[in-house]
Amino acid sequence: MNWWRKRIGLALGGGGARGLTHIGVLKVFEQEGIPIHVIAGTSIGSLVGGAYAGGMSPEEIQKKFQAYIGSSEFQSSAIHAISSSYGREGGRLTQKIQSFLKNQFYLIQMLLKPGILSATDFRSMIEFFIPDIKIEDTHVRFRAVATDLISGEKIVFSKGSLRQAIMASCAVPGAIEPLKEKEQLLADGGVISLIPVNVAKEAGANIVIAVSVDRDLRLDEELKTAKDVYIRATEIMADKLEKYELMEADVIIRPDVKNLHWSSFSQAIDLIEEGEKATRENLAEIRSAMSLYKRLLKKKRYL
Numbered sequence: 612m613n614w615w616r617k618r619i620g621l622a623l624g625g626g627g628a629r630g631l632t633h634i635g636v637l638k639v640f641e642q643e644g645i646p647i648h649v650i651a652g653t654s655i656g657s658l659v660g661g662a663y664a665g666g667m668s669p670e671e672i673q674k675k676f677q678a679y680i681g682s683s684e685f686q687s688s689a690i691h692a693i694s695s696s697y698g699r700e701g702g703r704l705t706q707k708i709q710s711f712l713k714n715q716f717y718l719i720q721m722l723l724k725p726g727i728l729s730a731t732d733f734r735s736m737i738e739f740f741i742p743d744i745k746i747e748d749t750h751v752r753f754r755a756v757a758t759d760l761i762s763g764e765k766i767v768f769s770k771g772s773l774r775q776a777i778m779a780s781c782a783v784p785g786a787i788e789p790l791k792e793k794e795q796l797l798a799d800g801g802v803i804s805l806i807p808v809n810v811a812k813e814a815g816a817n818i819v820i821a822v823s824v825d826r827d828l829r830l831d832e833e834l835k836t837a838k839d840v841y842i843r844a845t846e847i848m849a850d851k852l853e854k855y856e857l858m859e860a861d862v863i864i865r866p867d868v869k870n871l872h873w874s875s876f877s878q879a880i881d882l883i884e885e886g887e888k889a890t891r892e893n894l895a896e897i898r899s900a901m902s903l904y905k906r907l908l909k910k911k912r913y914l
Contacts (some may be wrong), residue, residue, distance in 0.1 A: 619796065619901065620649030620816025621809045623862065624853070625801035626824035627783070627873025628882075630655025632678060632866040633871030635886020636822050645901075652798035656822070657755040657780035660742060661773055664753035667740045673883060675740055680876050681843035684735070689857075730788045734778060734865040741774045749773065754814050755780040756800030756807045760789055762883070765803045767810055805852050806861045818900050820893075821860035825853055825893045826870050862898040864889050 621640075623633050633656060640647055652660035662672045693783035745755055747770050753769040757779035779790045779797035790797040804810065811819045826846075834840050857863055866889040868882060 616725075618648065618815060618817035619646055620811035620814065620819045621647055621649065621660065622712075622806050622811045622821040622832040623650065623660045623821055624821065624823050625654030625656055625799065626868065627655055627824075628876040628879035629868040629871050629873065631876075631879045632661055632824050632868060632882045632886030632889070633822055634669050634673050635866070635888070636864060636884040636890045637663055637672075638883075639887050640892070641669060642730035645839050645897065647751055649811050649814045649816040651754040651756065651807040651814060651896055652780065653756045653807050654781050654783070655824070656806075658737075661749075661753060661755060661777045662740050664749040664751040665744060665773060666750050669682040671738040672740075673880075674880050676876075677880060678734070678766070680880070681737055686693065695903075698826065700862075703807075712892045730782075730790060733782070733787050734774075737774050737781070738779050741777055744773050746770050746776060752814055754803045754810050756809070756810055757782070757797045758800055758804075759761065760796040761786075761794065762800050763803075765800070766795065766797060766803070767807075767813075768815070786874075787905065801849070805849055806856045806860075808856050819859070820864060820900075821857055822863045822864045822866070823853060824904055825849060826865060826868060850914070854900060861895055862896050863868040864893050880886065880891040 621636070623630070623636075630848065637647075637659070647663075650660040650664050652658070659672060662675070663669065667675070753773070755776040757766045757768065757776070758764075759766050764781070767777070775790070775792075779792070780800045781787065782789050782798045784798050784802065787799075800807065806820050806821050806823055808821050834843055861876060866882065866885040866887075868885065871879060871882070893894075
């Protein structure tokens with residue numbers, strides 16, 4: 612009997628483009644016949660997890676990302692422009708000037724609007740990936756995590772529009788306009804729950820495999836500006852939050868995300884293979900956790 616196995620959950624963490632590694636994780640689970648009965652996702656984790664829970668295969672999700680990254684819509688988007696403004700410090704003078712001007716432009720945009728990318732523009736991206744269904748109708752039990760900027764509370768979506776839930780979960784503060792829902796102003800779930808292990812457990816998972824796609828907490832450059840200091844402070848806060856959440860996970864998968872910036876989707880497709888590699892490296896631990904849980908349940912039945 613396989614009834615005991617129906618409590619395996621995935622907690623897919625946030626990290627922007629680095630979250631494409633989640634696709635590789637899902638590929639290995641399918642190839643190895645390991646069932647997934649609960650998916651809880653934050654930010655990009657909710658996007659990839661929601662697409663899978665909605666009925667798409669990992670291969671289909673990968674093709675969708677490749678098509679979107681190559682599209683004119685993405686090439687002209689604010690997210691692509693943000694990505695292009697990073698990593699140019701060592702380039703030619705013209706590249707340095709372009710990078711400076713782009714950064715200044717988007718800094719001004721952030722002072723005038725609640726997000727560089729409007730909710731309307733972002734919705735078209737979500738609709739490209741996610742079917743128009745309710746969370747209650749997904750093939751795999753699914754939860755998306757967002758943050759209410761008004762109350763400061765964690766918001767867990769367990770019903771209603773799948774697209775709307777993922778839009779809220781993915782709304783990176785400053786980059787994407789927060790989503791208004793009645794009295795709430797919803798933004799990226801990573802603000803309050805970077806890897807939603809406890810959400811997966813609350814949804815019924817007894818074995819939770821967490822996937823962390825955040826960068827290592829290392830300092831490669833000097834802190835020269837207020838922007839550098841601010842970014843470093845947020846990285847430290849996120850690292851501490853992640854470690855706290857991961858204490859409740861049964862298995863932790865940490866793909867090598869190459870220190871990639873969250874907006875660098877054009878460079879992230881190769882990370883899918885890193886997701887596969889890291890998952891295969893953890894297969895023995897995953898099966899051990901499944902086997903241990905089975906033995907504990909049998910022992911409990913005979914007590």
